[in-house]
Amino acid sequence: MLLKSSGNWLRFSAALFAILTATLSASAQQLKGKVVDSANSAMPLIGANVVWQGTGIGTATDASGGFVLQKQDALTQAVIVTYIGYEPDTIQVAGKETVTIPLTATGALKEVVVEGQQARYSSLTPTNSQIITSRDLEKSACCNLAESFETNASVEVSTTDAVSGAKQIQMLGLDGSYTLLTTDNVPTLRGLATPYRLNYLSGTYIESIDIIKGTGSVLNGYESVSGQVNVLLKDPAKAERLYVNLYGNSLARLDANVNVATNLGKKWSTILMLHTDHLGNRVDRNKDGFMDLSLGTQYNVFNKWKYQNEAVVSEFGVGALRETKVGGQLGFDEDVPQEQQLSYGTRSETDRVSAYNKTSYTFPGKPYQSIGAITSVEHHLFDSAYGLRNYDGEQNSASARLIFQSIIGHTGHTYKAGLSYNYDSYSETLTDSTFGRTERVPGAFVEYIYNNSGNLTVVAGSRLDFHNLYGTVFTPRLNVKFDATKNTIFRLAAGKGFRVANPIAENTAVLVSSRAIQFNEDLQPEKAWNLGGSLTHYFEFGGRPGTFVTDYYYTTFQNQVVADMYSAPQKVQFYNLRGRSFSKSFQAELQYEVAKGLDVKAAYKYFDVKATYSGQLVQKPMIPEHRFFVNLGFATPFDKWRADLTTQYFGLMPLAPMEGAQGGGMHTSDKFLTTNAQITRAFKRWEVYIGGENLFNYRQPNPIVGAADPFGPGFDASMVWGPITGRVLYTGLRFKID
Amino acid sequence: MTKVKMLLVSMLVALVSMSASAQTQGKKQETVQFKTSAVCDMCKKTLEKAMAYEKGVKSSSLDVDSKVLTVVFDSRKTSVDNVRKAVTETGYDADGKPADERAYNRLDDCCKKGAH
Numbered sequence: 066m067l068l069k070s071s072g073n074w075l076r077f078s079a080a081l082f083a084i085l086t087a088t089l090s091a092s093a094q095q096l097k098g099k100v101v102d103s104a105n106s107a108m109p110l111i112g113a114n115v116v117w118q119g120t121g122i123g124t125a126t127d128a129s130g131g132f133v134l135q136k137q138d139a140l141t142q143a144v145i146v147t148y149i150g151y152e153p154d155t156i157q158v159a160g161k162e163t164v165t166i167p168l169t170a171t172g173a174l175k176e177v178v179v180e181g182q183q184a185r186y187s188s189l190t191p192t193n194s195q196i197i198t199s200r201d202l203e204k205s206a207c208c209n210l211a212e213s214f215e216t217n218a219s220v221e222v223s224t225t226d227a228v229s230g231a232k233q234i235q236m237l238g239l240d241g242s243y244t245l246l247t248t249d250n251v252p253t254l255r256g257l258a259t260p261y262r263l264n265y266l267s268g269t270y271i272e273s274i275d276i277i278k279g280t281g282s283v284l285n286g287y288e289s290v291s292g293q294v295n296v297l298l299k300d301p302a303k304a305e306r307l308y309v310n311l312y313g314n315s316l317a318r319l320d321a322n323v324n325v326a327t328n329l330g331k332k333w334s335t336i337l338m339l340h341t342d343h344l345g346n347r348v349d350r351n352k353d354g355f356m357d358l359s360l361g362t363q364y365n366v367f368n369k370w371k372y373q374n375e376a377v378v379s380e381f382g383v384g385a386l387r388e389t390k391v392g393g394q395l396g397f398d399e400d401v402p403q404e405q406q407l408s409y410g411t412r413s414e415t416d417r418v419s420a421y422n423k424t425s426y427t428f429p430g431k432p433y434q435s436i437g438a439i440t441s442v443e444h445h446l447f448d449s450a451y452g453l454r455n456y457d458g459e460q461n462s463a464s465a466r467l468i469f470q471s472i473i474g475h476t477g478h479t480y481k482a483g484l485s486y487n488y489d490s491y492s493e494t495l496t497d498s499t500f501g502r503t504e505r506v507p508g509a510f511v512e513y514i515y516n517n518s519g520n521l522t523v524v525a526g527s528r529l530d531f532h533n534l535y536g537t538v539f540t541p542r543l544n545v546k547f548d549a550t551k552n553t554i555f556r557l558a559a560g561k562g563f564r565v566a567n568p569i570a571e572n573t574a575v576l577v578s579s580r581a582i583q584f585n586e587d588l589q590p591e592k593a594w595n596l597g598g599s600l601t602h603y604f605e606f607g608g609r610p611g612t613f614v615t616d617y618y619y620t621t622f623q624n625q626v627v628a629d630m631y632s633a634p635q636k637v638q639f640y641n642l643r644g645r646s647f648s649k650s651f652q653a654e655l656q657y658e659v660a661k662g663l664d665v666k667a668a669y670k671y672f673d674v675k676a677t678y679s680g681q682l683v684q685k686p687m688i689p690e691h692r693f694f695v696n697l698g699f700a701t702p703f704d705k706w707r708a709d710l711t712t713q714y715f716g717l718m719p720l721a722p723m724e725g726a727q728g729g730g731m732h733t734s735d736k737f738l739t740t741n742a743q744i745t746r747a748f749k750r751w752e753v754y755i756g757g758e759n760l761f762n763y764r765q766p767n768p769i770v771g772a773a774d775p776f777g778p779g780f781d782a783s784m785v786w787g788p789i790t791g792r793v794l795y796t797g798l799r800f801k802i803d
Numbered sequence: 804m805t806k807v808k809m810l811l812v813s814m815l816v817a818l819v820s821m822s823a824s825a826q827t828q829g830k831k832q833e834t835v836q837f838k839t840s841a842v843c844d845m846c847k848k849t850l851e852k853a854m855a856y857e858k859g860v861k862s863s864s865l866d867v868d869s870k871v872l873t874v875v876f877d878s879r880k881t882s883v884d885n886v887r888k889a890v891t892e893t894g895y896d897a898d899g900k901p902a903d904e905r906a907y908n909r910l911d912d913c914c915k916k917g918a919h
Contacts, residue, residue, distance in 0.1 A: 118844065141844055155911075328905060703851070
């Protein structure tokens with residue numbers, strides 16, 4: 066008995082000793098520190114993020130500005146410290162156990178904390194965000210926004226119809242119109258500009274792209290349902306002095322881009338960005354008598370200015386573009402009126418002018434307190450014809466926002482509050498009917514950010530808008546980020562979205578068919594709730610870092626404008642949702658550096674998207690249930706050679722019952738793969754690239770239903786679920802002077 | 804169509820042969836050291852990458868603690884002046900020669916002189 070207990074005691078003390086030594090040696094393996102304001106070192110910065118450089122592993126400072134990091138987590142002996150309203154800093158900590166880090170306040174209102182150089186899956190933002198860096202952008206073909214998403218798994222790009230070849234993004238299995246598109250955090254290309262909007266931003270204008278899944282901040286309005294894509298345009302103060310990009314592909318499409326940037330004195334800088342593209346070659350590889358891709362010419366110019374002085378930062382941008390497109394049968398002559406020729410064709414002409422300003426002022430001695438004003442105006446005009454149907458439209462929009470940001474007591478509690486006003490005037494003419502509306506929406510919003518300076522961030526926001534046509538709109542949003550461990554981060558997003566649909570502009574595909582367009586009733590605004598969560602896990606395996614991200618989002622519509630092409634033949638009916646409409650999306654993504662310079666990204670996606678068409682809840686056509694995505698990226702030291710390979714697998718998609726089809730049973734698309742590859746060789750100022758899209762040349766069989774008789778009742782080019790053009794090879798060069 | 808394919812293939816061939824010819828030259832190596840204004844690991848990456856693209860430079864290495872950049876180069880293809888100029892054009896001082904202002908402004912915030 067006694068012996069036994071003393072044996073126990075011995076074991077116990079041995080265990081205690083082991084624990085003690087473990088803790089002692091652990092404390093020697095820790096880095097302790099404090100983050101303070103550089104102007105006043107007595108002021109601790111609470112909730113500042115401290116992360117080991119090159120990893121996502123880190124912590125936030127506590128109520129006294131202190132933090133503790135484990136040295137075993139370090140990749141290099143340096144930490145990156147970031148804090149709202151302060152310049153981020155990198156600190157060398159080799160051989161140090163305690164460190165005091167002074168941060169310097171910036172003058173700028175930084176709405177987007179994450180920028181180019183960082184990890185693709187941020188460990189800092191409260192939302193589930195991914196970043197497409199400028200290096201990623203160079204991996205895909207030139208030169209518009211649609212192609213920028215080729216190496217990213219979260220955003221899909223699909224073709225809207227088989228005649229125009231217009232591309233649309235999808236997120237969470239929902240149409241692109243449910244994703245808010247912003248440039249430098251200013252909403253843009255909304256409303257009637259939606260159908261071809263991805264063509265209107267050249268890839269060479271872009272510094273990086275942030276993709277936020279799920280509902281985000283209320284600051285940018287009530288429209289986002291599935292997420293936000295924020296495009297950061299090149300910074301005039303930091304962009305290359307001269308950047309030229311020339312591109313040509315095997316369909317004979319040519320692209321030319323020139324950016325010129327300069328400083329004007331100490332405070333001003335400007336960048337002028339030019340883009341033009343042209344496709345004049347009629348290609349019909351699938352021999353259906355129709356051009357596989359519409360012809361087109363675009364001229365696009367953007368000029369951005371930046372003013373930076375101690376407390377005031379201001380940015381101005383002005384853009385203009387003109388685009389003409391011609392599609393349809395090979396023999397279509399766009400100079401002859403449709404009534405006077407036998408060939409079917411589509412043509413469009415778009416003119417667009419936009420301008421914006423962002424100005425922020427930071428209060429002296431109070432780096433956490435600032436006031437910002439964001440204003441923008443847009444004019445969008447188009448004139449188009451689809452066969453015998455004419456569709457013209459004009460949109461004039463203006464918006465203004467005022468945002469005040471400060472703290473409650475200390476920086477653990479911050480808030481943003483403000484006022485907004487949106488004006489949108491729409492007028493559209495479809496064949497003989499004219500319709501339009503003017504929206505005037507004043508609103509107010511507030512967002513509160515709680516940071517427990519350890520592992521929890523809560524962003525709770527709501528906005529109240531007073532719509533002149535649809536009454537009071539209340540939009541609550543919530544984002545929670547919880548760091549279960551320093552490597553494992555949970556995020557939750559919940560919120561409401563509201564938008565007024567533009568049924569024709571968002572469904573231009575139906576214009577390329579012989580379907581009669583029928584409005585069954587007055588259409589109401591769309592309302593949806595989105596709820597979702599994600600898990601991000603950073604790991605190290607065999608000495609190399611990796612990331613695993615998985616997420617699930619559920620979107621349910623209270624009202625939706627249904628474009629029903631399935632209930633009645635030769636018709637598209639628009640009506641308000643009666644019944645359910647929802648999207649469930651699951652994604653799991655793994656990114657890992659397999660060998661030095663060789664990066665692998667693999668993703669699996671599952672979508673369950675259903676909507677009620679005339680009382681029947683059915684799987685939404687042309688959305689695959691299963692998708693795989695694999696991206697291999699290889700780079701030699703200093704990026705002298707870079708190679709990239711992306712393969713996507715699309716599972717079976719349900720298709721709408723086809724006119725005259727046997728039995729009326731379920732019919733589906735093929736399963737197919739698309740593979741893109743690119744090789745880049747870099748020299749001091751030159752880069753040359755060569756690549757291919759859809760290398761295995763998969764094409765959707767018969768993308769145009771009734772192609773033989775385009776003026777007959779069975780014609781429909783809107784049933785597109787796969788690639789139309791087949792393999793495209795391209796080459797190009799970039800020239801840069803820093 | 805076939806013309807475009809031919810063009811693509813010949814461009815690839817040209818790329819490969821360019822990189823091959825760069826390796827068959829004779830050697831006349833010199834080593835030079837500069838005191839720079841580089842302050843962090845990010846600077847080390849930026850500078851060493853810039854040097855790697857400089858004509859005639861064989862290798863380079865920055866010691867972050869002493870801020871000394873060591874460059875090995877082929878004296879028949881470039882000179883000490885050229886290499887020093889390449890350092891200042893990347894945004895760093897070299898042996899007292901000031902950095903190019905715009906290049907300096909382009910550097911990441913952590914690479915600025917007052918940052919540490």
